[in-house]
Amino acid sequence: MNIEVYCDESRQENFARAGEQAPGFTVIGSLWIKKENRPRYNAAISELREKHGFRHEFKWTKITPKAEAFFLDLVRFFFAESEENLRFRAIVLAVADLDAVTFCEGDKELMFYKFYYQVLHHWILDGNSYRIYVDMKTNRVHNRLRVLRDCLAKSNLLAKVEFVQALPSHEVNLLQLTDVLTGAVSARFYEETKSTAKLAVLEEIEGGIGHPIAATSLAVKKFNVFRFRPGGGW
Numbered sequence: 001m002n003i004e005v006y007c008d009e010s011r012q013e014n015f016a017r018a019g020e021q022a023p024g025f026t027v028i029g030s031l032w033i034k035k036e037n038r039p040r041y042n043a044a045i046s047e048l049r050e051k052h053g054f055r056h057e058f059k060w061t062k063i064t065p066k067a068e069a070f071f072l073d074l075v076r077f078f079f080a081e082s083e084e085n086l087r088f089r090a091i092v093l094a095v096a097d098l099d100a101v102t103f104c105e106g107d108k109e110l111m112f113y114k115f116y117y118q119v120l121h122h123w124i125l126d127g128n129s130y131r132i133y134v135d136m137k138t139n140r141v142h143n144r145l146r147v148l149r150d151c152l153a154k155s156n157l158l159a160k161v162e163f164v165q166a167l168p169s170h171e172v173n174l175l176q177l178t179d180v181l182t183g184a185v186s187a188r189f190y191e192e193t194k195s196t197a198k199l200a201v202l203e204e205i206e207g208g209i210g211h212p213i214a215a216t217s218l219a220v221k222k223f224n225v226f227r228f229r230p231g232g233g234w
Contacts, residue, residue, distance in 0.1 A: 002035035005120065005132045006174040010060070010186035012112070012137075014095050024095040025189045028119050029182030031174055032087045035131070038174070041086070045173040048073050057170040060183020060198070068197040072204050074177060079208035083222040088178075090185045091119045091226045092215070113144050115228070117151055122218065126158035135175055136166040181205070185225060188213040 010027040033041060049055060052070035056062070063071050078086060093115060098108075116134075124130060130152075134145070149164040169175040184205050187193045193202070206212050208223070215227035 001128045003128050003130050004033050004035050004038060004174075005130060006031040006033075006172070006178045007116065007119070007132065007134045008169065008175055008178040008182050009135075010179075010182045014093075014098075025186060026093045026095070026098075027090050027182050027186040027189070028093070028115055029088065029090040029178050029185065030119050030123075031178040031181065032089065032123065033174065034085055037085055042173050044077055045074070045177070048077065058176045059169075059179040060187070063180075063195065063198045063201055065197045068200055071180065071197070071201050074180060075201060075204040075208065078177065078181070079222075087221050087224070088181050089119060089123060089224040089226070090182060091115055091228055092185065092189055093228050097228060097230050109140050109144070113148050116148060118226075118228070120152060121155060124152065124156045124159050124161065126156070129160040129162060131162050132164040133167050133172070133175065134164065135169040135179075181223075185213055 007028065007030045009029065011024070012026060014024050014026040048070060052067070052073070054067060054070045058067075058070070058074070078088070098111060120132065132149070132152075145164040145166060149161055152164075153161040167175060169179065180201075184202055187198060188202060193199060202213070205223070213223075213225065216223070216225050218224070218226075
């Protein structure tokens, strides 16, 4: 089976505060689809854009009362697809738990990509082929994506990890959908949003999963949330 994975993150800037005894979370999210379904999904999202007159890049921060109906339809589109076809996985990282000195010789960028590895590795299955797409960003070390791909390939010898590639999110509907779902996880852990439109989108997501957004077991496939804890556990 050929799988595509679209990845984005919320509040990556918190990695600059890694290890501080301070509140805050970073969330790395990933959207997993069968490659054969990509044209259909892009067409469906384009239809929603046309229906609601939303022609700009869509992301969590763009949710407004005027655009609320569009984002609610996006969430409904996500949940209308089976977990075998379309699923989401996120890792939630508390600022106080990010110890780059202990685990990454002080390299916070390396630590960031090690957590990217954790998001991806546990859902890579033997016999499948994977193409992984991330939003474009500037890295201090230029070959981070190649190293991430190589590490995933070496730890999943019976799967094929073809590449990890950066794409401009404003051109890729599925990266933008990943941003919306990732932003929702971040908003729920922060418990800070006052926007009625964002709260409506959160409620639509939580109605789809049947409970408030929170850490789930590894067995959950449709909307999986891993709350990282340095001492172990889920």
